Each structure stands twice: as C-alpha cells, then as structure tokens.
Amino acid sequence: MVKKLEKELQNGKSQFSVSGTVSIKSSTFPEKDENGNLKETVSEKSGFSYMRVGFPVTASDNQSVYVTLFGGHNPSSPEKDVVYATDAETKKSTKIKWNLRNNKEVLSKLADWSFIRIRIEKDENGKLIEKRFLSAIDAIAYLEQHLQDKMNVYVSGTVDYSEYQGEIQRNYNVSQISLNEISEDNEPRKFAKMKQTYLVDDKALPKKWENELEENGKVTLALYVPQYEGGNVKKVVPLAQDVTVRTTKERLDKTKKLIKLLFIPSGKAVR
Incomplete structure (x- = not known):
C-alpha cells in the first residue's frame, strides 16, 4: 500500500525547560503609574494594550536562556478585549472577556494548559503556593512583586519563531515558573533543554x-x-x-x- 504524503505542514514539538539562576534588574519590569500598577504599552495604531517582559535564566557558564512573557488585550474594542484560552471539554480555542479573566466559574471550564503557572512563594508549612494566570499581564504583575534576583528557578514553556528584517528570531515563551528543586547533594539542579521538530531535506548537510x-x-x-x-x-x-x-x-x-x-x-x- 502506498502511503499518502502530507501536503500541508503540521506543528510538531517545540518546548523548552531550563533550571538555573534568574537575573532580575531594575529595568526588567515596566514602570508603575501613580496608583502603583505596572504600565501597559498601548499601540497607537490598533489600540492593543500589552506587556512584554524578558529575563535570562543561567544554568551554567555556557548555558543561558532568555525567557519572555507577553500578553495583552484591546480595551478600545469590546469584541477584541479578550484573552484566548482552550475549553477543557471541547479542546477548542475560546475567547474569555477581559473582565472575566479571573472569574473562578469561567476559569474552571478551561484546560490546564491555558494558564501560566507560578510557584515561587511558600506557605507557613514550607509548601509551594501555586498561582494560575490566564493573562501574561497578571502573571507579570505577580512576578514583579515576588520574583527576586539570583533566585533558583525551573522555567518551562513553548518555543516559537518569527521573521524580522530578514532574520529568524527564536522566542522562549514562559508557561511555568517554579522554585528549583533540590537534588540529593543538596544543590539546585541546573540544565537547559529543548525539544524541537525539525524539517530535513537533501540540502541539510554541507557537501564535505x-x-x-x-x-x-x-x-x-x-x-x-x-x-x-x-x-x-x-x-x-x-x-x-x-x-x-x-x-x-x-x-x-x-x-x-x-x-x-x-x-x-x-x-x-x-x-
């Protein structure tokens, strides 16, 4: 039987994980307004309001991953003032109104991978407290209050690629941040890994x-x-x-x- 060749490309694996020391500077997070809230950047052309934050996580002298959080909404348009998520039952993309992004009933119907999960605080018993955020804007505001320079963390997420001015850029998008686990020798684990699907043709290798x-x-x-x-x-x-x-x-x-x-x-x- 002859196998049918796929004509349309499909997404493959594109994930990363890094465990190491985070570097936070005074310029890492956006400035605050008069009410003490982080300022969002607003596009004059579209009205899209967003935040973008990035910082390096160093696993070793020659391994460092610059991770990013990016998210926004459009307060100038009720139809676009939403956050995208995945319905837990149908597994399809769904729009959540911006003012309902923290509604417990709404969030209970969403798939786990819709959220940015952060565990960098501990309760009175020393157990990690998990915070879940549908919007990267809220996650960034939380990190600004709790993520400290030189903190040992584990970060994982997805990798995407984009073309800008003729060059391909690779972005490491955060899905999870947690305090680093301690190994048997009482030292934090440190590593940087990536799982990526690549396309290979007959021109992949140099002739010699x-x-x-x-x-x-x-x-x-x-x-x-x-x-x-x-x-x-x-x-x-x-x-x-x-x-x-x-x-x-x-x-x-x-x-x-x-x-x-x-x-x-x-x-x-x-x-």
Missing part, C-alpha cells in the same frame, strides 16, 4: 560535512522548523534554523552514524 566534522569537531546543518503564521497567512510554514552538531575524537564515528541516520533523507523527501 564529514571532513568538516573531523577537522573542526562540529558541523552546521541547514534545517527548518514548522511554525504557524497568523495574519494573512494562517498556516504552518517552514522557517530556516541552523543547528550545530558537535563531537569529540572519541565519539566521531558514532556522531557520523547518527547524522547519517537522522539528517540524510532518501531521495527528494523531507523528513
């Missing part, structure tokens, strides 16, 4: 990639990531994303076998 790997101990692969684009596109498109594979003399042969297995598709197919 084996020589390059032997001489330099590394080779750069020309891959693509499937990324949904909204606006006028409204479909998943391939965006270029280079990946460097490194090796040592001891692992050279194994690395070559792995590259041949994963990154050399048969014929003109895209893996």
Whole structure:
C-alpha cells in the first residue's frame, strides 16, 4: 500500500525547560503609574494594550536562556478585549472577556494548559503556593512583586519563531515558573533543554560535512522548523534554523552514524 504524503505542514514539538539562576534588574519590569500598577504599552495604531517582559535564566557558564512573557488585550474594542484560552471539554480555542479573566466559574471550564503557572512563594508549612494566570499581564504583575534576583528557578514553556528584517528570531515563551528543586547533594539542579521538530531535506548537510566534522569537531546543518503564521497567512510554514552538531575524537564515528541516520533523507523527501 502506498502511503499518502502530507501536503500541508503540521506543528510538531517545540518546548523548552531550563533550571538555573534568574537575573532580575531594575529595568526588567515596566514602570508603575501613580496608583502603583505596572504600565501597559498601548499601540497607537490598533489600540492593543500589552506587556512584554524578558529575563535570562543561567544554568551554567555556557548555558543561558532568555525567557519572555507577553500578553495583552484591546480595551478600545469590546469584541477584541479578550484573552484566548482552550475549553477543557471541547479542546477548542475560546475567547474569555477581559473582565472575566479571573472569574473562578469561567476559569474552571478551561484546560490546564491555558494558564501560566507560578510557584515561587511558600506557605507557613514550607509548601509551594501555586498561582494560575490566564493573562501574561497578571502573571507579570505577580512576578514583579515576588520574583527576586539570583533566585533558583525551573522555567518551562513553548518555543516559537518569527521573521524580522530578514532574520529568524527564536522566542522562549514562559508557561511555568517554579522554585528549583533540590537534588540529593543538596544543590539546585541546573540544565537547559529543548525539544524541537525539525524539517530535513537533501540540502541539510554541507557537501564535505564529514571532513568538516573531523577537522573542526562540529558541523552546521541547514534545517527548518514548522511554525504557524497568523495574519494573512494562517498556516504552518517552514522557517530556516541552523543547528550545530558537535563531537569529540572519541565519539566521531558514532556522531557520523547518527547524522547519517537522522539528517540524510532518501531521495527528494523531507523528513
């Protein structure tokens, strides 16, 4: 039986997790208004009101991930003054009115992955307190009060890609922040990981990639990531994303076998 080849790209895995030390500066969060609330940035063109915050989480001397929170709403238009979430029963996207984003009855009907989950406070018994936020704006306001510089945290979320001025940018969007767990040696765990679906064609590798790997101990692969684009596109498109594979003399042969297995598709197919 001949398998039917998919003609439309589908989203794959695109997730990250990092465990390490957070760096918070005086400029990390937006300025406050006269009432002590963080100021939202308002687009003059659309009226969209939003907050964007980013900060690095350092796992080691050569591993640091710059994570971001971004969210907003449109108070100038009742129809657009909403937060998007997923209905727990239907698993479909749904709009929540901005003034109902903290309504317990409304929130009880939403899927868990609709929320940004934060656990950086402890109760009187030393147990972590979980806070859930439908809007990144509310999550940012909470972090401004409780997230401290040099705090050991675990952060996870999704990765997305966008094209800006001819370059592909990669964004690490926060879904969860928690105080770091302590390992058996009483030290916080530190690591940085990413799970990503890549598209591979017959042009992924340089012609003399084996020589390059032997001489330099590394080779750069020309891959693509499937990324949904909204606006006028409204479909998943391939965006270029280079990946460097490194090796040592001891692992050279194994690395070559792995590259041949994963990154050399048969014929003109895209893996």
